[in-house]
Structure formats: C-alpha cells, structure tokens
Amino acid sequence: MNLRRLLAIAYKETLQIWRDPRSLAIALLMPLMQMGLLGYGVSLDIKRVPLCVYDQENSQLSRGVVNRFTSSDWFREVAVLQTDRDLRAAMDHGTCLGALVIPVNFSRTLYMTGQDSLQVVFDATDSNTTNIATGYAQGIVAQLDADLAANWRGAHGETARSIGTVDLSSRVWFNEGLDSRNFIVPGVVAIILSLVGSQLTSLTVAREWERGTMEQLISTPVTGLELMFGKLTPYFVIGLLDAVFCLGAAAFWFHVPFRGSLFTLVLTTALFALVVLGIGYLLSVRIHNQLGASQIALMLTMLPTTMLSGYTFPLDQMPEAVRVISWFVPARYYVTILRSVFLKGSSLLDMAVPVIALLVYAAVIIRAAARAFRKSLD
Amino acid sequence: MSGAGGQVAVAAREVRRHFGALAAVDGVSLSVNHGEIFGLVGPDGAGKTTLMRMLAGVLRPDAGEIVLDGVDVLADPEAAKARLSYMPQRFGLYEDLSVDENIFFYAELFGVERKARKARAAELLEAAGMAPFRRRLAGALSGGMKQKLGLVCALIHTPTVLLLDEPTTGVDPVSRREFWGILYSLRESGVTILLSTAYMDEAERCSRLALMHEGRVHDCDTPARLKQAMPGVLFAVTAPDPRAVRAALEDAPGVLGALLMGDRVNLRADSAARAPELAARLHERGVAYGDIAQVEPGIEDVFVALTGAGAA
Numbered sequence: 001m002n003l004r005r006l007l008a009i010a011y012k013e014t015l016q017i018w019r020d021p022r023s024l025a026i027a028l029l030m031p032l033m034q035m036g037l038l039g040y041g042v043s044l045d046i047k048r049v050p051l052c053v054y055d056q057e058n059s060q061l062s063r064g065v066v067n068r069f070t071s072s073d074w075f076r077e078v079a080v081l082q083t084d085r086d087l088r089a090a091m092d093h094g095t096c097l098g099a100l101v102i103p104v105n106f107s108r109t110l111y112m113t114g115q116d117s118l119q120v121v122f123d124a125t126d127s128n129t130t131n132i133a134t135g136y137a138q139g140i141v142a143q144l145d146a147d148l149a150a151n152w153r154g155a156h157g158e159t160a161r162s163i164g165t166v167d168l169s170s171r172v173w174f175n176e177g178l179d180s181r182n183f184i185v186p187g188v189v190a191i192i193l194s195l196v197g198s199q200l201t202s203l204t205v206a207r208e209w210e211r212g213t214m215e216q217l218i219s220t221p222v223t224g225l226e227l228m229f230g231k232l233t234p235y236f237v238i239g240l241l242d243a244v245f246c247l248g249a250a251a252f253w254f255h256v257p258f259r260g261s262l263f264t265l266v267l268t269t270a271l272f273a274l275v276v277l278g279i280g281y282l283l284s285v286r287i288h289n290q291l292g293a294s295q296i297a298l299m300l301t302m303l304p305t306t307m308l309s310g311y312t313f314p315l316d317q318m319p320e321a322v323r324v325i326s327w328f329v330p331a332r333y334y335v336t337i338l339r340s341v342f343l344k345g346s347s348l349l350d351m352a353v354p355v356i357a358l359l360v361y362a363a364v365i366i367r368a369a370a371r372a373f374r375k376s377l378d
Numbered sequence: 379m380s381g382a383g384g385q386v387a388v389a390a391r392e393v394r395r396h397f398g399a400l401a402a403v404d405g406v407s408l409s410v411n412h413g414e415i416f417g418l419v420g421p422d423g424a425g426k427t428t429l430m431r432m433l434a435g436v437l438r439p440d441a442g443e444i445v446l447d448g449v450d451v452l453a454d455p456e457a458a459k460a461r462l463s464y465m466p467q468r469f470g471l472y473e474d475l476s477v478d479e480n481i482f483f484y485a486e487l488f489g490v491e492r493k494a495r496k497a498r499a500a501e502l503l504e505a506a507g508m509a510p511f512r513r514r515l516a517g518a519l520s521g522g523m524k525q526k527l528g529l530v531c532a533l534i535h536t537p538t539v540l541l542l543d544e545p546t547t548g549v550d551p552v553s554r555r556e557f558w559g560i561l562y563s564l565r566e567s568g569v570t571i572l573l574s575t576a577y578m579d580e581a582e583r584c585s586r587l588a589l590m591h592e593g594r595v596h597d598c599d600t601p602a603r604l605k606q607a608m609p610g611v612l613f614a615v616t617a618p619d620p621r622a623v624r625a626a627l628e629d630a631p632g633v634l635g636a637l638l639m640g641d642r643v644n645l646r647a648d649s650a651a652r653a654p655e656l657a658a659r660l661h662e663r664g665v666a667y668g669d670i671a672q673v674e675p676g677i678e679d680v681f682v683a684l685t686g687a688g689a690a
C-alpha cells in the first residue's frame with residue numbers, strides 16, 4: 001500500500017463529500033434529526049394526556065390537587081373513577097393513558113406525619129409517552145409541594161415546622177421491565193451510526209461507476225486496498241464525529257448516567273464504525289448504482305438494528321429462531337456494549353464476548369470488501 | 379524514451395473479446411511503433427472502445443496477447459499502468475473537483491514529484507489555453523475544455539504510451555486544432571499515441587491507421603498508402619438530388635461502390651475510362667447532375683472500399 005495514493009484518495013473523497021449536499025445531509029443532519037426523533041419518541045410534544053381521576057378522599061385539598069392536574073395543558077380529565085375495579089377497567093380499555101390516584105387519608109396523613117404520596121399510574125405500552133407524562137406529573141407535584149410549604153409558613157409563622165413533602169410514586173402497568181430513556185438512548189446511538197455509516201459509504205464506489213470516473217481511475221496504478229482505505233478514512237472520521245455528538249447528547253442532554261471509561265467507549269465505537277462502514281463499502285463495490293446500494297444498505301442495517309439489536313424489543317422475549325438470527329446482527333453487540341459502559345461502567349474485559357464478536361465482524365467485513373473490489377470493467 | 383520494447387510500443391496479437399454471443403473484438407493484431415500517432419478508425423460499434431480498454435488493462439481479453447512498452451499487460455497490468463495513460467471515451471474526471479484538484483489527484487496517484495507537477499501542470503495548461511480556468515469545477519467546463527483537461531491529467535506523469543478513445547468527439551473545431559497541436563508536440567518528445575476516431579478527416583493526421591470494422595482490423599498502413607491500395611478510381615458526381623444519382627448508377631457495369639457525401643456521390647469504379655459511360659446512363663435516365671470528375675479518395679472512401687462496410 002502506498003500512503004501517498006491512499007491520502008490522495010482520502011483528500012479527493014473529502015472534497016467530494018464537502019460538495020455533495022446529499023452526503024453532507026446524511027453526515028450532519030441525519031444524526032441530529034434521528035437523535036431528536038428517536039430520543040424523544042415519535043410524539044415529542046405530547047399534550048393533554050387523557051387522565052382518569054380516582055380521588056378516594058374527596059377533600060378540599062385533594063380536589064385542589066386534581067384541579068392542578070386537569071387545569072394544566074398536559075393532562076385532561078376523561079373520567080372520574082369510584083372503585084379499584086373501575087381503575088383497572090379504564091386502563092384496560094384504554095379510556096385513559098394514566099390515572100391519578102389520591103389515597104383515602106391523603107390530607108390527614110399529610111398534616112399529621114408531614115408526608116404522603118400521590119400515585120400516578122400509567123399505561124406504559126408506549127414508554128416514551130409515559131416518560132414524558134411522568135415528567136409532567138413530577139413537575140406539578142413539585143409545584144404543589146412548594147405551594148403547600150409556603151401556605152403553611154404563611155399561616156404558622158417562620159418558626160413553624162415545615163409541612164413536609166408530597167411524594168409522587170409513579171407506577172407503570174403492562175410493561176414491567178419498562179425501557180427507560182437510559183436504556184433506549186444508547187441504542188439510538190447504534191442506530192444512527194449504522195444508518196450514517198452504511199449510507200455514506202454505500203454511495204462512494206457506486207458513484208464512481210455511475211459517473212464514469214471508475215474507468216479512468218482503474219487505469220492508474222492505484223490498488224484496491226488504497227482505494228478502500230482512502231475512501232473509508234474520511235467516512236470513519238465523520239462516523240466518529242457523529243458518534244461523539246450522539247454519545248455527548250446521550251450523556252449531557254438526555255442525562256443517561258455515564259459510569260464507564262471514555263477509552264472503552266471510543267475504542268468500541270471505532271470498531272462498530274468500521275463494521276458499518278465496511279458493510280456500506282462492500283455493497284457499493286458489489287452494486288454499481290448508488291440508489292440500489294444505498295437502499296440495500298438501509299435494509300441490511302436499519303431493519304436488523306431496530307428490530308434485532310435489543311434496542312427496544314428485548315431479545316430474551318423473542319422466539320428462539322429470531323434470537324439466533326440476532327447473533328448475526330453486529331449492532332446487537334454494540335448496543336450491549338453501550339449499555340454496559342454507560343450504565344454499569346463495564347471494562348473491555350467485562351465485555352469480552354461482544355467486543356470480540358465485533359472485532360471478528362469488522363475483520364470479516366473489511367476482508368470481504370477488500371476482496372470484492374476488482375480493478376476491471378468486467 | 380523508447381523502453382524495453384525496442385521499436386514497438388504497443389503490440390497486440392490475436393486479441394479477442396466477446397460479450398455474450400457478440401464478438402466485439404474478433405482477433406485483432408496490430409503493432410504501434412514508438413513515437414507514432416496511430417489512429418484506430420471505424421464507425422460506432424466497430425469495437426474501438428473494447429480494444430482500447432484491453433490495451434489499457436482495464437478489461438480482460440478472452441484470448442490474445444498484449445505487450446505495452448515491453449510489459450505484458452495481461453500478466454502484469456499494474457506495471458503497464460505505470461507507463462501508460464488512458465483517456466476513456468466518456469469523460470472520466472471528477473466534475474465536482476476543480477481543474478487543479480483533478481490534476482493534483484492524478485499526479486499523486488502516479489507519484490509525480492510536487493515540484494515537477496507544478497511546472498508540468500503550468501506548461502500543459504498553458505499549451506491547452508486553460509491557464510485562466512484552473513479553479514473552475516471540471517463540470518462547468520465546455521466539452522472541448524473537458525477533453526483538454528483529460529489530456530492534461532493523462533500527461534501529468536509523462537507516460538510513454540498515450541491511449542485516447544475518441545478524444546475529439548463532440549469538440550468544437552478550435553479546441554480540436556489546439557488538441558492536435560498538443561498531440562504533435564507530444565510526438566516530438568517521443569510519446570507514442572494511439573487514438574481512436576470516427577472522424578475520417580482526423581484520421582488523415584495520423585502517421586498510420588488501422589481500419590476497424592465489426593471487431594476486425596482490416597488494413598494497417600499510412601493514410602497515403604491506404605489510399606493507393608484502394609482498388610479502382612474515384613469519381614465525384616455533384617447533383618441536386620444525389621440519391622437519385624446513386625440509385626441510377628449503383629449497379630451500373632464497372633461501379634464498385636457508391637457513397638453519399640452531402641451534395642455529391644462518391645462513385646468507385648474499376649477504371650477511369652468509365653466516365654463517359656456513366657454520364658450517358660444519367661442522361662438516358664433523365665437524372666440531373668452537375669459534374670463528373672475523378673478525385674483523390676478520402677479515408678472514408680478507402681474505409682468503405684477496404685472493409686466492405688455498407689455505404690452510410
């Protein structure tokens with residue numbers, strides 16, 4: 001391999017990416033859009049969540065609490081419930097997405113012990129909506145707390161003890177192992193990297209065939225390996241930058257706790273980037289037109305990544321056959337790694353199996369891509 | 379400049395290439411000497427591009443041998459590629475790169491020293507009349523300029539053999555003249571040029587020609603000797619309706635071929651003495667004509683006569 005030729009290819013490719021709106025959009029806008037879309041759920045501005053009210057106390061204070069919920073923009077009252085059975089039925093029928101439950105002795109307990117809890121129950125089939133609605137409920141309760149404390153002090157003087165706090169205990173039904181945002185967002189990073197990486201490279205060789213530049217290129221002494229690594233270099237850099245952006249958003253915007261080492265994260269991300277770039281490149285070499293290559297790349301990476309990486313659909317609840325297929329999906333390993341690094345702070349050694357799986361995958365794909373390229377028009 | 383190949387810069391022997399049932403190149407042999415401008419002449423579909431691609435090492439022949447500047451192209455295509463430059467028929471440079479960026483790219487691929495590149499690029503661009511357009515994107519150049527840029531990129535590493543596939547097709551006459559100016563000065567410096575063309579007038583400028591038709595090379599000689607080799611003599615008949623003239627004389631005794639050339643018909647006959655006979659036949663049939671004169675054959679006439687190609 002001749003480094004000078006490799007760099008010439010990389011430089012040329014960079015200029016072309018820079019001047020191609022489609023590539024730029026994929027490289028720069030796609031991560032932003034996907035992060036927003038997938039990170040927040042499809043319906044970002046959820047308002048007026050249908051709420052059932054089950055006020056077991058029916059006191060002045062409890063009615064005030066109900067009012068705070070139903071007069072907000074975020075919830076609207078759809079039914080008033082009288083019994084526990086009503087509650088079950090309303091949730092089953094989907095009459096409401098959530099229920100506000102105020103216990104029998106709410107005010108009394110609050111005044112006596114200085115503490116009591118409201119309960120909000122959500123149908124968590126749609127975990128994103130649930131996450132957001134829970135956030136709204138927490139906001140309302142926090143405000144309630146603050147107001148109660150202020151009232152209490154107003155009536156009893158500064159020296160009086162504080163009324164204490166109202167806790168919000170939020171429970172979810174129907175989806176016991178609710179995927180929290182912490183769980184989902186790392187998976188989103190894998191999806192974005194798959195998408196961007198394979199889409200960008202799927203265009204690169206096919207474009208040369210389509211535009212007729214390949215014929216002249218293969219009449220020069222450039223080798224297949226120089227071409228491959230030269231072309232992959234700029235996309236690798238873009239992929240890592242996109243990953244840094246997404247991982248940064250996960251940690252700082254979505255506040256997914258990060259407990260692992262940055263080194264482990266970067267190393268495994270680079271490995272996964274190599275895999276997806278290799279897949280796109282391989283397709284681009286095989287399929288001589290841009291549209292075909294990019295569509296197959298989409299099918300081959302996005303579909304398995306969303307369905308079979310365990311990013312939203314837990315793999316251990318899937319049929320045996322599907323689980324076996326998932327062993328061949330590289331994103332599966334990367335999602336596992338990301339979650340472990342973020343949430344458990346795992347080291348490379350802890351994650352030896354998925355890391356080695358990715359390593360093998362990268363080696364196989366890059367080797368296949370290198371062999372697939374023929375310096376010939378045949 | 380002559381390499382390990384002695385006198386011969388490009389030698390092809392019995393080269394064949396099929397596409398399905400079609401024999402695109404059907405056993406072609408030719409040999410191009412160092413310092414020649416060698417023309418491959420033939421109509422569309424003759425197999426010129428297929429042959430050029432095989433010579434350039436980008437397409438594998440089914441059979442045959444190709445030696446380029448002493449290097450066996452089939453055994454070691456990469457060694458051959460370091461010595462040649464190939465300009466495909468379809469524009470092969472990057473339209474989203476500027477003139478300078480394309481030149482830089484190809485110079486780097488061929489490992490041209492940076493200093494040498496600067497000097498050579500300046501010199502070539504000057505000769506091509508493209509010095510003011512160095513920052514323009516290749517896609518924004520005119521057809522003629524694109525071809526000249528292709529030539530500049532092909533020449534940036536000083537190849538010993540230059541393969542040009544229809545380099546002047548669709549190029550305006552002024553650019554074509556400049557293009558040929560560069561080719562002549564290249565020959566002075568010892569570069570061997572093999573080009574294909576469908577323009578017969580351009581063929582006259584080559585030192586030697588190969589007439590190619592339906593995958594075969596029929597004759598290979600200087601333009602002058604090819605003309606001498608044409609059997610029979612040539613008459614040009616001017617007429618208001620040349621088609622009528624052709625219809626009347628096509629199968630007259632002694633007529634070997636008739637070729638429509640705009641406002642006249644080129645008739646090939648077995649002897650110069652046929653002129654009065656032909657005139658009489660036109661009178662007899664009431665076909666109007668202006669003049670019947672014996673003329674020097676052009677390459678087109680020679681091509682039709684020697685390859686047996688149907689008159690266009």
Ligand SMILES: Nc1ncnc2c1ncn2[C@@H]1O[C@H](COP(=O)(O)OP(=O)(O)O)[C@@H](O)[C@H]1O
Pocket residue numbers: 397400402420421422423424425426427428429
């Ligand atoms: N890649 C190909 N696949 C199938 N047929 C081809 C291919 N390239 C050329 N041909 C056929 O081979 C013949 C010669 O084509 P070509 O070499 O392009 O001729 P020319 O350059 O003289 O016009 C034509 O009939 C063409 O259709």
Ligand SMILES: [Mg+2]
Pocket residue numbers: 426427428467543544
């Ligand atoms: Mg052609």
